Amino acid sequence: MLIMTWTKLFKSELNAVFTNGPLLVTVFAGVIFYSFLYPLPYSEQTPQQQKIAIVNLDQSQLSRTLERMVDATPQIKITEQVNNITDAKLLVTQGKVQGLLLIPPNFYRDLLLKKSPSLILAGNATYFLVYGTIIEGLGRSIGTLSAEMKVTRMLIDGDNIALASSQYSPITLNMKPTFNASIGYLYYVVPAVFILILHQTLLIAMGLITAGQFEKKINNSAEITAKGYYWLQYPVWKIILVRTILILTIYLFLTFYYFGYSFESYGISRLASIEDLLVLIFPFLLSVIFLGIILGLLIPRKELATLIILLTSLPLIFTAGFIWPTSNIPMTINIIAQFFPSTPAITGFLRLNQMGDSIENLVEIRQQLWLLTLLYATIAMLLMSHKQHTIKNKSTK
Amino acid sequence: MNMHAKINPDISSGINPDISSTIKKEWQFIKKDAWLKALLFWLPIVLALTLWAIFSVGIARNLAIGVVDLDNSVMSRGLTRYYDASPSLSVTKHYSTAEQGSVALRNGSIYGLVIIPFELEKNTVLGKSPQVTVFYNSQYILIGKLINAAVVQAHGTYIATIEVFKSLAKNQGQVEEAIGDALPISSQITPLFNSNSHYGQFLVAAAVPAVWQILIIATVVLSFGVYQRNNNNKNKNKNNWLMAINKQTIVAKLIPYIIIFWLQGIIFISVFYGVMNWPMHGNWFLLIFAQLLLVIACVSVATLFFFITLDITRAMSFVAVFAAPAFAFMGVTFPTSDMPLLAQLWRDLLPISYYIEIQIQQVNYGTEFIDSGGNYLMLMAFSSCFYVAILLMNKKKSTLLHQTTNVNKAIPQLTSTPTVIPRVRDVNNDMD
Numbered sequence: 121m122l123i124m125t126w127t128k129l130f131k132s133e134l135n136a137v138f139t140n141g142p143l144l145v146t147v148f149a150g151v152i153f154y155s156f157l158y159p160l161p162y163s164e165q166t167p168q169q170q171k172i173a174i175v176n177l178d179q180s181q182l183s184r185t186l187e188r189m190v191d192a193t194p195q196i197k198i199t200e201q202v203n204n205i206t207d208a209k210l211l212v213t214q215g216k217v218q219g220l221l222l223i224p225p226n227f228y229r230d231l232l233l234k235k236s237p238s239l240i241l242a243g244n245a246t247y248f249l250v251y252g253t254i255i256e257g258l259g260r261s262i263g264t265l266s267a268e269m270k271v272t273r274m275l276i277d278g279d280n281i282a283l284a285s286s287q288y289s290p291i292t293l294n295m296k297p298t299f300n301a302s303i304g305y306l307y308y309v310v311p312a313v314f315i316l317i318l319h320q321t322l323l324i325a326m327g328l329i330t331a332g333q334f335e336k337k338i339n340n341s342a343e344i345t346a347k348g349y350y351w352l353q354y355p356v357w358k359i360i361l362v363r364t365i366l367i368l369t370i371y372l373f374l375t376f377y378y379f380g381y382s383f384e385s386y387g388i389s390r391l392a393s394i395e396d397l398l399v400l401i402f403p404f405l406l407s408v409i410f411l412g413i414i415l416g417l418l419i420p421r422k423e424l425a426t427l428i429i430l431l432t433s434l435p436l437i438f439t440a441g442f443i444w445p446t447s448n449i450p451m452t453i454n455i456i457a458q459f460f461p462s463t464p465a466i467t468g469f470l471r472l473n474q475m476g477d478s479i480e481n482l483v484e485i486r487q488q489l490w491l492l493t494l495l496y497a498t499i500a501m502l503l504m505s506h507k508q509h510t511i512k513n514k515s516t517k
Numbered sequence: 518m519n520m521h522a523k524i525n526p527d528i529s530s531g532i533n534p535d536i537s538s539t540i541k542k543e544w545q546f547i548k549k550d551a552w553l554k555a556l557l558f559w560l561p562i563v564l565a566l567t568l569w570a571i572f573s574v575g576i577a578r579n580l581a582i583g584v585v586d587l588d589n590s591v592m593s594r595g596l597t598r599y600y601d602a603s604p605s606l607s608v609t610k611h612y613s614t615a616e617q618g619s620v621a622l623r624n625g626s627i628y629g630l631v632i633i634p635f636e637l638e639k640n641t642v643l644g645k646s647p648q649v650t651v652f653y654n655s656q657y658i659l660i661g662k663l664i665n666a667a668v669v670q671a672h673g674t675y676i677a678t679i680e681v682f683k684s685l686a687k688n689q690g691q692v693e694e695a696i697g698d699a700l701p702i703s704s705q706i707t708p709l710f711n712s713n714s715h716y717g718q719f720l721v722a723a724a725v726p727a728v729w730q731i732l733i734i735a736t737v738v739l740s741f742g743v744y745q746r747n748n749n750n751k752n753k754n755k756n757n758w759l760m761a762i763n764k765q766t767i768v769a770k771l772i773p774y775i776i777i778f779w780l781q782g783i784i785f786i787s788v789f790y791g792v793m794n795w796p797m798h799g800n801w802f803l804l805i806f807a808q809l810l811l812v813i814a815c816v817s818v819a820t821l822f823f824f825i826t827l828d829i830t831r832a833m834s835f836v837a838v839f840a841a842p843a844f845a846f847m848g849v850t851f852p853t854s855d856m857p858l859l860a861q862l863w864r865d866l867l868p869i870s871y872y873i874e875i876q877i878q879q880v881n882y883g884t885e886f887i888d889s890g891g892n893y894l895m896l897m898a899f900s901s902c903f904y905v906a907i908l909l910m911n912k913k914k915s916t917l918l919h920q921t922t923n924v925n926k927a928i929p930q931l932t933s934t935p936t937v938i939p940r941v942r943d944v945n946n947d948m949d
Contacts, residue, residue: 142833145831146834146837150834158842160857160863161857161864163857164856167851167852168855214882215882219709231701234693234694234701238702238704239702239703239704240704241704242709243706243707244709244710245709245710245711246709246877247852248659248714248719249851252662258704262702266702270701273698290646290676291646291648291649291672292646292647292649293648293668293672294651295651296650297655298652298656299654300655300661305851308655308656308657308658332830420552421742421746423829424552426830426833430836430837430841431735433841434568438568438571438724441657444660445628447579449570449571450570450571470656471625475624
């Protein structure tokens with residue numbers, strides 16, 4: 121008889137999930153649709169060929185060489201030539217260019233006189249990425265020109281060319297971008313946002329199914345059996361267990377769709393082994409499932425699940441630590457964020473998959489996720505049995 | 518059909534040609550619903566405050582970097598001090614081997630790792646140009662870029678001092694020439710429109726509107742849902758609520774929401790560009806006008822979502838797909854010009870894309886109305902969604918009416934159906 125009830129419960133649960141339209145849309149269509157939509161804006165990876173205006177008040181051969189060098193960098197494209205800085209600024213305001221370079225009069229002469237002439241670089245800082253790209257491109261070409269000038273001077277001073285070119289700067293600096301060597305924007309956003317998508321859709325799904333059941337009103341206890349309200353008939357732990365197994369299975373597939381197919385097709389690095397990933401995936405998904413059940417039990421109407429989760433997305437992404445350094449976020453907000461599984465999970469998965477950290481070093485994150493799992497499982501059980509009792513008591517009165 | 522039939526009082530309560538009383542009723546209805554109240558009054562404040570608080574520091578400081586000093590000389594320590602002195606950086610750890618440092622970089626406890634080679638000082642003196650390598654975490658692009666810029670600057674300053682010192686020795690103490698020797702070309706970098714490079718002003722000013730768009734669309738969808746639910750509880754018939762509304766009642770119902778959301782918008786820009794004194798170069802009236810257009814656009818989109826589905830949970834799923842990724846498409850973090858066509862098309866479907874352009878144009882450039890008229894027009898165009906929603910509603914109502922009429926035709930000889938007939942007449946009264 122025991123097997124009989126387990127089977128029945130499982131079938132009811134399966135039925136509840138697969139006949140719930142909005143849940144299916146959120147879970148399947150949502151997760152898959154987002155896997156194409158979210159990376160879309162970033163498919164070019166880095167901003168290139170930002171338009172700038174040039175104000176060349178020197179018009180020497182050297183200043184024209186600098187112009188050509190600037191234009192040759194992948195970051196920058198010179199689209200406008202103007203005669204004064206006011207016109208150049210106007211072009212920025214009109215959105216025709218995003219930056220400007222001013223070469224002062226007597227640039228070449230001052231350079232020869234070792235007077236260190238000053239170039240004026242400006243970028244539209246409304247858009248940080250655009251600004252950074254322009255300054256980087258300009259800085260690079262100016263740096264190259266500087267180095268060439270030094271080498272030329274050394275040669276004039278009588279040093280030989282091999283020596284001159286190696287010591288144009290006493291200590292050279294080699295800046296190596298690490299883990300995302302191409303500094304691609306997609307590689308930066310997508311691995312983290314995908315974790316948040318799994319987190320948010322899973323919370324919505326659990327919220328929809330749980331709230332959808334417990335918001336149903338019953339007038340008398342006969343209705344419970346007549347209408348097949350199985351969530352009021354079975355012990356709470358059985359319902360939660362079966363629901364967890366079912367949803368966990370679905371989400372394991374979706375998680376591997378992200379880490380597998382999606383990452384592969386976008387060329388996102390996957391440094392972690394499947395076993396190591398699973399060590400983190402289990403407590404991550406479980407804690408989210410239980411948190412989702414709690415959400416479903418706390419809200420009076422199921423549609424609120426989608427709404428609440430929608431509004432939390434941006435704060436969660438900004439506190440996850442990959443956009444803005446955690447050390448610069450107020451402590452209270454950091455503490456609150458630690459209660460959302462997405463926060464440790466994003467850090468954990470980025471470290472495993474993108475930064476090549478080993479699973480042994482993730483002890484704290486694993487502990488945190490398991491603690492959240494335990495905490496939310498307990499709260500979910502208590503809340504659900506409380507709710508079951510209240511509904512049943514009401515119906516018998 | 519008899520147009521002067523007695524109106525069923527139960528149903529007519531939902532229809533009222535008097536707009537002001539509908540608005541009043543909606544207001545009562547908002548006051549009764551804790552969730553609507555929260556969404557309209559205190560949740561937006563909490564959300565905006567949270568977003569602001571996250572970036573309240575504005576400019577990231579003291580980002581942790583580690584140093585592996587294999588030389589341990591006066592010069593290498595001097596270089597380390599220069600890195601540490603940069604306001605963006607903080608040398609938090611010293612490692613004896615590159616391996617130890619690499620572990621720290623991987624586990625995220627440092628964002629950058631400086632490796633100073635053996636015999637740095639000796640090779641510098643010999644003119645052999647030793648190389649310092651800095652690995653910085655570019656998985657966290659923004660943080661990585663900050664580290665990169667700060668290290669390059671600190672390093673540049675340090676070598677400039679060495680070079681000036683060197684050439685002073687060579688050219689018998691001519692300081693200006695020595696500087697010119699060390700730094701053949703100097704450059705003066707100006708960030709336009711956000712002169713202090715405040716990250717909060719940059720990101721929060723865009724994130725708040727993105728959340729606001731979600732809030733408006735979701736709340737309006739919710740309000741339709743609550744209305745549907747309340748009216749169906751009273752009357753057994755599932756579609757009574759639909760029969761009880763028309764274009765005018767919907768407009769009247771939406772007016773309080775439009776006013777409250779508009780006020781929300783006015784409040785957040787007043788706080789940012791007024792109270793907090795963020796720079797604002799444009800016309801306040803144009804910006805506030807654009808906010809009204811955005812609110813109406815979002816309300817229209819929400820109405821359409823609801824009438825496509827006539828089911829709040831499904832409509833909410835539409836909202837999720839539509840509005841949740843909006844921030845990525847706004848073009849603030851990643852430039853629109855570098856997005857592929859498909860992304861730009863999706864961006865064009867979102868009202869907030871047009872609004873954010875107007876906001877940036879007003880706040881930063883003080884653009885003339887004429888020069889960004891297209892954005893205002895596009896925002897207005899979204900109100901067509903409202904008309905499509907009304908068409909859908911009328912179509913649904915006429916189908917329902919048709920069904921009911923058919924039932925009436927079949928039934929009269931058998932039984933009298935007093936509850937159905939007045940309802941049909943009501944609808945006829947209100948169809949136009």
